[in-house]
Amino acid sequence: MAETTEHLKREIGVLGLSANLINTMVGAGIFALPAIVAAGLGSASIFAYLFCGLLIAFVMLCFAEVGSKITTSGGAYTYIQSSFGPYFGFLTVVLFGLSTISADAAVANAVADIIGSIFPFFKSEIIRVIFFLVIFSGLGYINVIGVREGMRLVKILTISKLIPLFLLIFFSWGEFSMANIAFDSIPSINDIGTISLILFFAFQGAESGLSVSGEVDNPQKNIPRAIFFSIAGVLTLYILIQTVAQGVLGDSLASYKENPLSIVANQVFGPIGFTILTVGAAISMFGTLSSELLGMPRVLFRASKDKVLPFKPLSKVHKKYATPYVSVIVYASLGFLFSSLGGFKQLAVFSSATILLVYLGVSLSVIKLRKKNILKEDGFRIPGGYTVPILSSLIIVWLLTNLNQFEVIAIAIFITVLSLLYFLRKKFKKTLK
Numbered sequence: 001m002a003e004t005t006e007h008l009k010r011e012i013g014v015l016g017l018s019a020n021l022i023n024t025m026v027g028a029g030i031f032a033l034p035a036i037v038a039a040g041l042g043s044a045s046i047f048a049y050l051f052c053g054l055l056i057a058f059v060m061l062c063f064a065e066v067g068s069k070i071t072t073s074g075g076a077y078t079y080i081q082s083s084f085g086p087y088f089g090f091l092t093v094v095l096f097g098l099s100t101i102s103a104d105a106a107v108a109n110a111v112a113d114i115i116g117s118i119f120p121f122f123k124s125e126i127i128r129v130i131f132f133l134v135i136f137s138g139l140g141y142i143n144v145i146g147v148r149e150g151m152r153l154v155k156i157l158t159i160s161k162l163i164p165l166f167l168l169i170f171f172s173w174g175e176f177s178m179a180n181i182a183f184d185s186i187p188s189i190n191d192i193g194t195i196s197l198i199l200f201f202a203f204q205g206a207e208s209g210l211s212v213s214g215e216v217d218n219p220q221k222n223i224p225r226a227i228f229f230s231i232a233g234v235l236t237l238y239i240l241i242q243t244v245a246q247g248v249l250g251d252s253l254a255s256y257k258e259n260p261l262s263i264v265a266n267q268v269f270g271p272i273g274f275t276i277l278t279v280g281a282a283i284s285m286f287g288t289l290s291s292e293l294l295g296m297p298r299v300l301f302r303a304s305k306d307k308v309l310p311f312k313p314l315s316k317v318h319k320k321y322a323t324p325y326v327s328v329i330v331y332a333s334l335g336f337l338f339s340s341l342g343g344f345k346q347l348a349v350f351s352s353a354t355i356l357l358v359y360l361g362v363s364l365s366v367i368k369l370r371k372k373n374i375l376k377e378d379g380f381r382i383p384g385g386y387t388v389p390i391l392s393s394l395i396i397v398w399l400l401t402n403l404n405q406f407e408v409i410a411i412a413i414f415i416t417v418l419s420l421l422y423f424l425r426k427k428f429k430k431t432l433k
Helices: 014-025 033-044 046-069 076-084 086-118 125-144 147-175 189-202 206-215 219-255 260-269 271-305 325-341 345-371 387-400 405-432
Strands: none
Touching: 014 147, 014 206, 014 219, 014 271, 033 046, 033 189, 033 219, 033 260, 046 076, 046 189, 046 206, 046 219, 046 345, 046 387, 076 086, 076 206, 076 271, 076 345, 086 125, 086 271, 086 325, 086 345, 086 405, 125 147, 125 271, 125 325, 147 219, 147 260, 147 271, 206 219, 206 271, 206 345, 219 260, 260 271, 271 325, 345 387, 345 405
């Protein structure tokens, strides 16, 4: 397989990229999502899924168009940096990285919590730290020795996490009651919007999964195809899971907010079902971490190569394995550090809002790059002119209005600090010259 101008190998096909996107999106959220949605909309939950599916489709169409034309590593970061310059690239890579690393730390702690519920000795802090070391060093090693090895693990974990979910869907129909999904009225647009904000976050992950664009074979065709397959697959899976959970548990679904799918499995299969779904939740979360360790180092690698991040070693590529090994090691080390210090719940407030800002940047990139005539080459093009990117941008702005005042202030302060650091560094470099 030929190397790219980044000295990386294009070894990822449409199946591998689709698995990576699904593996990143289907994480911890799906195991708690049904109860949260049911608490907000009851048996009319299906409307939120359909509405959210429309929203995410608009955003992902923007990703598909830009991703089929800009095919270097970095995904969303590269799209925004290419469109709006290094300042916005710098903001994107820092906010994106902080959002992802804090989310990964929370996921790693959640995996340890689940294992601890089965094996109590995992509640020891020393054991947890050793566990985090094994997870991040192991995933780091796999992704250093080759993108093919990293993708192989992603495919295995994607299949492993989907099997128990599909088995639950298939066998639950025997306990299913149509009366449990009947509803008398359609919920208001405000109620649907509030729940869709939560659901929108459950779909996040594609932005990380696309960071391996520089190693995708035939990216002009395979990137759009993988996006369509993964989004359609995840939306269908979520709707089926919500319908089954509602049909089996009825109104009581909303009361099982910690692990509703395990309760469904317990009712369908007995105690063994509860155990299988609990283990499945841990595998699902671990799968998400594997995709993050594959994708996010490519963002650091590309940002360093663009000199947006002032740390040149991050752009190094291993001579034997053709992987951005320094970025992989740095990201894995940060994952271990953040996980060991705790779930970093205080940073989680940034995660959802910053991802929305990244999505907004990608949607606006379509408009900007079309006007600059950069998106005229072969590749996927969204039909309808500027309609989809404009609608996507407006929808994201509308979703951002649902953030609370504390989140808005915190994000604004953080962006201000980052901006000061960026321009001070730029001025300092000019002074040295």
